[in-house]
Amino acid sequence: MADEQGLTEVQRRHWQDTYAAHPGMYGEDPSEPAVHAATVFRAAGARDVLELGAGHGRDALFFAREGFTVRATDFSPVGLEQLRDAARSQGVEERVATAVHDVREPLPLPDTSVDAVFAHMLLCMALSTKELHGLVGEIRRVLRPGGTFVYTVRHTGDAHYGAGTAHGDDIYEHGGFAVHFFGRELVDALADGWTLDQVHAFEEGDLPRRLWRVTQTPPR
Template identity: 60%
Template sequence: MEHVDRGALDAQRGHWQRTYRDNPTMYGPAPSEPARRALELFDREQVREVLELGAGQGRDTLAFLRAGLSVTALDYAPEGLGELRRGAAEAGVADRLTTRVHDVREPLPVADASVDAVYSHMLFNMALTTEEIDALGTEVHRVLRPGGWHVYTVRHTGDAHFATGTDRGDNLTEHGGFVVHFFDRALVERLAQGFTEPQVEAFEEGGLPRRLWRVTQQKIRPTPAG
């Protein structure tokens, strides 16, 4: 693998902590469009327990909780999770929320085959090497029940910021202090091992606009013996 600026990647945790501390309502209260689409799927497939990776301040988490789901929310910035817990308490849905400060470069703190769905909005785009993304994908597969759903969004190589900014190696570039790993289709296919054929839908978000893919895939159920 090409050289990666590990110092720049490791510094992202502190950068996100400062960002959430300085901007306690950074993304606003409304859920993202991917979260609204995920809720339609979760309702149709009778999903009840969701693991959210990189929950941040919880705009999507709160939408899941209000819909009656139980959510375990992970983020490595405690400042964001603090805002999420406050929002859940104000909405009267804190009894179905579990938060954990966690770095997704480490194994997920969730038991094997214990959740119905794993959801993330741009978490896989964070300061992760390809090797770390592969390992996280394996962890997602591990914690999902057979037939469970993995729904994630990523900025892709058609984005206006791709191949611009400061090169940190391995398709990682830094813009305005944020390191982004841009996805190509080959990386999406790598994350589909052990899953059904991924459904990949393009969409745009924000003022640039950011160009993203919404990826939906189901963990393959084991074939009955005999």
């Protein structure tokens, strides 16, 4: 992918500006994948959840209201400030910790330190395939034995696949947002060494966006 660092910085500024201009842009209701993930995590006995790409926190706050302890990360300080404000107003601030973090860097957590990891459309941001493999390796490192990873991504059946500015590696920029569209082979590759429990197709939004919800677990 050409000029990876430049695209990263452009996307960081774009998200910062977007959250600043549209506080709480995704609303307060949790996403459908987060509702599903809470059920999966609870069934697995999880108590703490790491959410990557938490944004302004609609899903992180939902997990906290459901009784989980949540560590929420995002590379937008503006989004995380909105998350913290909402956590205080909802009375769940004691169950929510935030950290500004770019997932291209190692996760700021010890080995085997979380029960579950959730990422809604974080993996389909402007991340190269190499960076995705590094991130999934980090997720496996921080998950405890018996942990669960649930993530969602837009896939190559989406209407925006192939539209807009091409950056290589199946990354296309449309309306200022760069998206890495997943083929099934990439899902399978990222599950190498894991148990791939489910790949569920669903739609979200007005386009609608076409996504996969992927659930995978490391071997015990």
